[in-house]
Amino acid sequence: MPKVENGAAPVGLQFGKEMGTLALPGEEIGKLVDTTPPHGLQSPQDQKRAVVRLGSGVTQRGSSLLSSKAGKVCFDGRRNKTWVENNQKRYVPALEDMVIGVVEERHSEDVRLDINGTDTATLSSLAFEGATKKNRPHLDIGSLIYCRITRASKNMEAEASCIEPGSNKSWVGGEALYGELKGGNVIQVSLGLARSLLVPNGPVLTTLGAKIPFQSAVGVNGRVWIQSSSTEHTVLLSIAIAKADTMPADEWKAFVKKMLEQAT
Amino acid sequence: MLSGAEKTYIEAGAAQGIRADGRGLLDLRPVTLETSLLPTASGSARVRIGGVTDILVGVKAEVVEPHVNAPDEGLMSFAVECSSLASPDFVGRGGADLNAELSQLLTRLYASSATRELRRGLALIPGRKCWVLHVDALVLDSGGNLYGALSLAVRAALRVVTLPRVVIIPGEADDDDEIEVNEEVFERLSRSEDAPVAVTLSAVGGRGIYIADSTSEEEACAKAAITMGVNLAGRACGAVSGGTGGVDMDTLKSMLKDAVRVGGDILKTTDSFLQDDIARMESGEEVEPVGFFS
Amino acid sequence: MPPATKRSRSRGGGAGGLEYISLDGLRIDGRRPTEVRKIRCSLGALSRADGSAYYEQGNTRVLVAVYGPREPHSRASIQHDRAVVKCEFSTAMFASPVYRRTWKGDRKSTAAALVMQKAFEGVILTASYPKSQIDIYVQVLQNDGGALVAAINAASLALVNAGVAMSDFVVACSVGFVDDTFVVDPSSLESASDRPELTLAVLSHSAKIASCQLDSKLPDGESFERALEFATSGANQIFKVLEYEVRKYSLNLLDSRGLVAL
Numbered sequence: 058m059p060k061v062e063n064g065a066a067p068v069g070l071q072f073g074k075e076m077g078t079l080a081l082p083g084e085e086i087g088k089l090v091d092t093t094p095p096h097g098l099q100s101p102q103d104q105k106r107a108v109v110r111l112g113s114g115v116t117q118r119g120s121s122l123l124s125s126k127a128g129k130v131c132f133d134g135r136r137n138k139t140w141v142e143n144n145q146k147r148y149v150p151a152l153e154d155m156v157i158g159v160v161e162e163r164h165s166e167d168v169r170l171d172i173n174g175t176d177t178a179t180l181s182s183l184a185f186e187g188a189t190k191k192n193r194p195h196l197d198i199g200s201l202i203y204c205r206i207t208r209a210s211k212n213m214e215a216e217a218s219c220i221e222p223g224s225n226k227s228w229v230g231g232e233a234l235y236g237e238l239k240g241g242n243v244i245q246v247s248l249g250l251a252r253s254l255l256v257p258n259g260p261v262l263t264t265l266g267a268k269i270p271f272q273s274a275v276g277v278n279g280r281v282w283i284q285s286s287s288t289e290h291t292v293l294l295s296i297a298i299a300k301a302d303t304m305p306a307d308e309w310k311a312f313v314k315k316m317l318e319q320a321t
Numbered sequence: 322m323l324s325g326a327e328k329t330y331i332e333a334g335a336a337q338g339i340r341a342d343g344r345g346l347l348d349l350r351p352v353t354l355e356t357s358l359l360p361t362a363s364g365s366a367r368v369r370i371g372g373v374t375d376i377l378v379g380v381k382a383e384v385v386e387p388h389v390n391a392p393d394e395g396l397m398s399f400a401v402e403c404s405s406l407a408s409p410d411f412v413g414r415g416g417a418d419l420n421a422e423l424s425q426l427l428t429r430l431y432a433s434s435a436t437r438e439l440r441r442g443l444a445l446i447p448g449r450k451c452w453v454l455h456v457d458a459l460v461l462d463s464g465g466n467l468y469g470a471l472s473l474a475v476r477a478a479l480r481v482v483t484l485p486r487v488v489i490i491p492g493e494a495d496d497d498d499e500i501e502v503n504e505e506v507f508e509r510l511s512r513s514e515d516a517p518v519a520v521t522l523s524a525v526g527g528r529g530i531y532i533a534d535s536t537s538e539e540e541a542c543a544k545a546a547i548t549m550g551v552n553l554a555g556r557a558c559g560a561v562s563g564g565t566g567g568v569d570m571d572t573l574k575s576m577l578k579d580a581v582r583v584g585g586d587i588l589k590t591t592d593s594f595l596q597d598d599i600a601r602m603e604s605g606e607e608v609e610p611v612g613f614f615s
Numbered sequence: 616m617p618p619a620t621k622r623s624r625s626r627g628g629g630a631g632g633l634e635y636i637s638l639d640g641l642r643i644d645g646r647r648p649t650e651v652r653k654i655r656c657s658l659g660a661l662s663r664a665d666g667s668a669y670y671e672q673g674n675t676r677v678l679v680a681v682y683g684p685r686e687p688h689s690r691a692s693i694q695h696d697r698a699v700v701k702c703e704f705s706t707a708m709f710a711s712p713v714y715r716r717t718w719k720g721d722r723k724s725t726a727a728a729l730v731m732q733k734a735f736e737g738v739i740l741t742a743s744y745p746k747s748q749i750d751i752y753v754q755v756l757q758n759d760g761g762a763l764v765a766a767i768n769a770a771s772l773a774l775v776n777a778g779v780a781m782s783d784f785v786v787a788c789s790v791g792f793v794d795d796t797f798v799v800d801p802s803s804l805e806s807a808s809d810r811p812e813l814t815l816a817v818l819s820h821s822a823k824i825a826s827c828q829l830d831s832k833l834p835d836g837e838s839f840e841r842a843l844e845f846a847t848s849g850a851n852q853i854f855k856v857l858e859y860e861v862r863k864y865s866l867n868l869l870d871s872r873g874l875v876a877l
Contacts, residue, residue, distance in 0.1 A: 079861075079862050079865050081775075081784050081819075081820075082783055083781070083783030083820035083821065084820060085820075116740060118782075123820075125740055125781055125782065126778055126781075127861050127862075127864075127865055129865070143778050143865070145665070145776075145777060146665050146666075146777070146778075147683075147684065175685060175744055176686055197325065199325035200325055201324050201326050211743060212696075212745050239326075240326065240329070241330070242326060242327065288330070288337050289337065292334060292339050292340075292343055296343050359756075361711065361757070362709050375661070379709030400708065402708070404678075404752070404754045405703050405752040405754070406752050407661075407663060409688070409750055412703055412750070412752070413719075413720070457707075459756075461661065462661045463663065464663070
């Protein structure tokens with residue numbers, strides 16, 4: 058049996074490859090199996106559990122599950138979901154993703170954001186907490202916006218919003234989670250690094266934050282915004298985070314140690 | 322698309338003497354230089370700057386008639402092509418304008434009196450026969466400082482170009498001399514060390530602030546830029562200005578001085594590297610192409 | 616001036632005098648008829664492209680860039696239910712001993728681009744990226760035979776590097792015919808214009824054919840099937856190399872961010 062993570066073993070899915078191993082496009086990673094018991098009756102709960110969720114990098118051919126990318130085969134037992142984790146530069150929007158967009162076009166009711174993806178995303182100027190027709194943010198071309206993907210479909214342009222459900226912090230005053238990111242610097246990193254930077258108390262941001270106080274926002278679309286009290290510090294932080302994309306762990310730690318020593 | 326934050330960041334940084342990648346205003350990115358990687362060319366070189374700008378140059382030689390205006394000089398023809406690899410903008414004929422502009426720059430760089438001896442070294446029979454060097458440059462990746470990278474790659478290729486030895490057989494009458502090309506013995510180009518490099522300084526941010534070897538993001542923020550050809554003797558060969566609007570006279574003078582200095586540094590460092598390459602060539606040592614694997 | 620290097624001379628002779636297969640059964644470069652030339656490749660060679668790969672097979676060297684999936688360049692080419700795949704095949708000015716300027720618009724290049732477009736259209740999961748465009752740009756740096764083969768293999772690697780979803784991994788190989796023998800992966804010396812040459816692109820896992828081009832007629836008595844067998848065996852050899860490279864590359868990626876676990 059392959060190693061499982063996050064709880065239960067796969068239901069309705071038999072892994073052909075060891076999980077965590079690498080698969081190439083076209084390689085069979087598993088088979089869908091019929092979980093209907095011999096007596097033919099299945100409770101609604103069992104039927105629900107038997108649903109196999111296919112994430113990014115997995116495609117189905119008959120009852121075979123094939124990898125469509127080159128990457129690591131992953132499985133989440135809580136959601137009975139399998140996917141192939143790879144790294145790439147282009148972002149594909151998914152619902153609820155937190156991204157950093159750059160305003161490309163302005164229209165009367167909304168703006169178009171470049172989200173480093175296949176297509177752009179629309180952000181309504183009213184999709185801000187407390188915004189009304191008379192009181193809404195003015196978004197210039199080139200502005201950086203931290204927002205949430207509220208509609209992601211391969212057939213339509215994605216939609217984003219700066220409204221945080223459950224929060225009533227107005228867009229005015231800059232206390233809200235989402236909204237325009239002013240000042241600071243933004244860098245482009247690989248999607249893989251962005252994902253790992255979002256892990257709470259992750260090593261990269263904690264190591265850097267221990268010596269230099271800074272604010273940051275990480276978009277799963279590979280954009281990282283950094284702001285500190287001095288331009289020099291912002292430069293160092295930007296370089297350090299960008300280097301985490303290419304340097305092996307040990308080398309990075311040493312590099313950052315030297316850099317921080319010289320800075321402070 | 323450059324965000325407002327990035328623009329401000331680049332300009333604010335420059336005003337404080339720092340750049341986004343930690344360099345000083347006139348510091349250069351690491352350069353990878355490789356020669357003799359195209360076996361079918363008389364000389365070739367590849368230059369990569371900062372891992373984002375990548376140029377490949379091949380030189381082919383042919384015997385032709387010299388120009389009527391310069392009978393005792395050989396010829397050099399330059400053709401630059403921006404590969405679609407570098408950007409979808411260059412697909413089909415999309416890169417035609419930029420190709421022409423870059424080819425023009427190289428032509429002007431090698432047309433001044435500073436390279437006259439180099440051109441004379443290509444003459445065979447004055448007024449009748451000379452070498453023409455067809456210099457073909459291919460831009461594979463474009464991350465800023467195209468002029469600099471191009472000129473450096475061309476210079477490196479010329480430094481390692483070898484041409485077959487030519488013997489002049491005197492004819493009966495004065496203009497009956499013939500040439501015989503000896504395909505067994507090759508010689509390097511005389512005065513190839515005269516080949517210039519182009520240095521571009523871009524005005525970014527406030528008054529009097531300019532940077533060398535700019536990235537494409539920095540180029541997008543630049544208000545003006547000057548490109549200057551510099552040779553070993555510290556002479557300027559063919560200055561090309563890319564819009565100096567907004568640059569005052571004092572700043573311009575200081576830019577020209579710094580361009581010569583930066584150019585001198587580039588020539589010194591790359592030459593010592595090239596000497597190694599040339600020495601290896603002459604000793605007949607096999608050079609394993611490093612190229613795309615480093 | 617100190618004398619410089621001596622150029623090595625290529626073997627002389629045309630169709631008449633040259634012996635392609637020695638008495639030992641070895642080809643001019645020492646290979647056996649079923650042997651593919653040495654392959655070296657690397658992923659991610661270019662900084663701007665979404666995916667890229669450098670590929671060498673013997674002395675043939677190509678660079679391929681993938682841009683996309685991205686917004687289509689022209690409204691006319693938008694397909695509402697799938698991605699449009701566009702290819703460009705360009706040969707550098709210094710790619711072959713015959714001196715000439717760059718070619719990308721000539722018949723051969725356009726034909727090669729079309730072959731690639733059709734082959735990859737069939738394997739890229741275009742329905743996953745409606746209304747978008749995927750560009751595959753080929754730059755041949757040096758051509759010693761098999762440039763299309765190298766381009767197809769490099770494109771597969773570049774697409775993997777770009778994370779474009781595919782139903783399989785395409786691998787190509789060519790077969791020539793010299794001295795009454797089928798030879799796998801003919802070099803330029805072994806592929807003269809009047810010789811038959813088969814270029815095959817296969818889907819590595821399902822063993823289906825993505826593309827098959829035959830230039831010139833096979834001599835009577837030689838079966839197409841036999842040529843296909845040779846090409847397939849060559850493709851399998853190549854696939855092993857490419858598979859190894861992709862795994863190595865993916866492992867390196869995972870490794871370099873060891874401190875930030877995926």
